[in-house]
Amino acid sequence: MRLLSQLLAKNRAWAAETTSHDPEFFSRLARLQTPKYLWIGCSDSRVPANQIVGMAPGEMFVHRNVANLVVHTDLNCLSVIQYAVEALRVEHIIVCGHYGCGGVLAALRDSKLGLIDNWLRNVQSVRSKHRSQIESLATEGERHARMCELNVIEQVINVCQSTVVRNSWAQGQSISVHGWIYGLSDGLLRDLGMGVTAETEIDAYYELAFARVEAEGRSTLEPARA
Secondary structure (H helix, E strand, O other): OHHHHHHHHHHHHHHHHHHHHOOOHHHHHHHOOOOOEEEEEEOOOOOOHHHHOOOOOOOEEEEEEOOOOOOOOOHHHHHHHHHHHHHOOOOEEEEEEEOOOHHHHHHHHOOOOOOHHHHHHHHHHHHHHOHHHHHOOOOHHHHHHHHHHHHHHHHHHHHHOOHHHHHHHHOOOOOEEEEEEEOOOOOOEEEEEEEEOOHHHHHHHHHHHHHHHHHHOOOOOOOOOO
8 A cells, every 4th residue: 555655645746746837737638638649559568658759648649458459349449549530630540569569479479378368369360461571580589579560560550441540531531540669678669651641542551561671670679578
């Protein structure tokens, strides 16, 4: 309980400091949220969405799950996308993975972890789809990094193929869907070359991103993690 009390104390200190810098911050935030961005990221505690892009609360709508997946039967994620697109009218959807992702590593190794294995079947589908490219890499660290990249690209496609985004594009709404990946070892984001703004662009951007990832590789790899 003492640890929880420390969190509450830190909250009070944060609220006081925020108010001292901007007395109207919380009253302004309580009135309306108008983010331009939806972030779909991993639940990993080392990848805090707002913080790594330097944005304050209210500037980014966030959904996180293990391995940053967008699954067409996941009503939680799809509901977030619908609310962001139709109610908040976001302009950009960012799928952000990260190197060293434990969920991706478990899928790569075909680890047996219990209930989560059912969820990670979606990442194993990415592995199966790109098996030849992944298995051509010499080390597990290289294969792991490539899987993290390919998983992001595939999830961007899943966002683009969702009925919510397709319908919004058909109605003329301006939405761009992007794929990024975050480096735990340097704190930097990398654009994977996905910037889809219309359904007709999906195939072209997919091929471009896939070829780019294969051609560039990685000079500094995150270590594999158990």
